Amino acid sequence: MTLLDVRDLVTAYGSVKALHGVSFHVDEGEIVALLGANGAGKTTALRTISGLLRPRSGEVRFAGDRIDTRPAHEIVRLGLTQVPEGRWIFTLMTVDENLRLGAYAEPRVPREALDRVFALFPRLAERRGQLAGTLSGGEQQMLAMARALMTRPRLLLLDEPSMGLAPVLVRQI
Template sequence: MLEVTRLESAYGPAQVLFDIHLAIRAGEVVTLLGRNGMGKTTTVNTVLGLMRPKGGSIRFEGREIAGLPSYKVAQCGIGLVPEGRQIFPTLTVEENLIATAAARFGTPRWTLESVYALFPRLNERRRNLGSQLSGGEQQMLAIGRALMTNPKLLVLDEATEGLAPLIRAEIWQCLATLKSERQAILVIDKNVDALIPLADRHVVVEKGRVAWTGTSAELAADATIKDRFLHV
């Protein structure tokens, strides 16, 4: 579904991605791991068209999308839950969801009703403004908003950052539900122990390069990976 090869990206003269390789198959959950500042969000932003690549290839369902503007990347079927949520604070929950609704690939799987079924709390607060929601509710809304685009690939940047443990558990359960429905997902998060039972494969980034990649079983079996690349 998504194939990233030899990806390079830079902020002006400062190159931050050097040789990123990443692949996600249909129905697969893949994580992008690494310490802060190692290039995870830059990788996502480059794939999503929010940054222009300096080199390399980004193919989605066989189509080269490197360098396309972000709205065209979204139209290909990639939905983003951005770091910091970035919901519309002056719109209601329901207006936030309706604002991104799209059905580009036939009958939509995700509608207001199905998002509310996944997140009943959003249904309860559907008339509240985005600014009136808790952090956990805002994250649910950000996920629901991305799902309303009916993406083929869902990308979550810092899926549970700053959330209370009970809310994090709800988000992980949501992602497990999506995985059971064969939703392809790329997720960035620091909670490695929660990601291991959820994800099929992991990609670890160190200083703008892929330092390690493997399955959940391989990551769980090798404690040195966490010590070398993930622990602060």
């Protein structure tokens, strides 16, 4: 079953086109990588799919529903979540607080959601009371991914997940 279907996507920053008719699909259970040089439009594609940018034309469908006109928070609620490039964590909040923000759509964070991310990233369980800004780069990346997983996504978009990390940390993440 096709989970994500991107067709003829055109996105621009002002008068400068960043995406020129991009099309691809992701089937359920499939792993897909967007490859290209710096400036090729990979991040723009992910930001457009996530609802952070509006396309000029084309369409994005997730689980059969058209999402390219929906706001980002609605897209997250549908089950599509992005981990943006650069970690984007709340540095003055604890690991636990960052994770709870990841599940903002649910008034009470289910214990199972925390247990699930702590099972995937045991280091975060050890650091749950620590300020996120004091974590190592690898731990911050784990936190960014874990926070995204708190939404229980059907599809997770990762933008440069290994940027700035040592090879041993890339394997760990």
